Amino acid sequence: MTRAQQTVSALLLLSSLYLAIYLGLIPINETVQNEVIPVLPFYALIVLACFLGARLGYMILTFNDVPEEHESLKKEIEQAKAELRKLNVDVD
Numbered sequence: 001m002t003r004a005q006q007t008v009s010a011l012l013l014l015s016s017l018y019l020a021i022y023l024g025l026i027p028i029n030e031t032v033q034n035e036v037i038p039v040l041p042f043y044a045l046i047v048l049a050c051f052l053g054a055r056l057g058y059m060i061l062t063f064n065d066v067p068e069e070h071e072s073l074k075k076e077i078e079q080a081k082a083e084l085r086k087l088n089v090d091v092d
Helices: 003-022 030-061 067-086
Strands: none
Touching (some): 003 030
């Protein structure tokens, strides 16, 4: 099973479990059913955004710890500048 299939399977499982709880097919506490379950997707989206933001910040913070990628990026920038100069675009 590929990584994409595993991800899709997990998402389908979670969404069907959420739908079953949301529709009341799985009995739970009335307060949780009416106040927590309807806003659960929004909280999940916020948690995902916070996780991805923190991961992006960490990767930017540790970018210089990968010298070969740093050099590769510098070469790509110089190549892009050279190509733009050939097209008479003002760079710098």
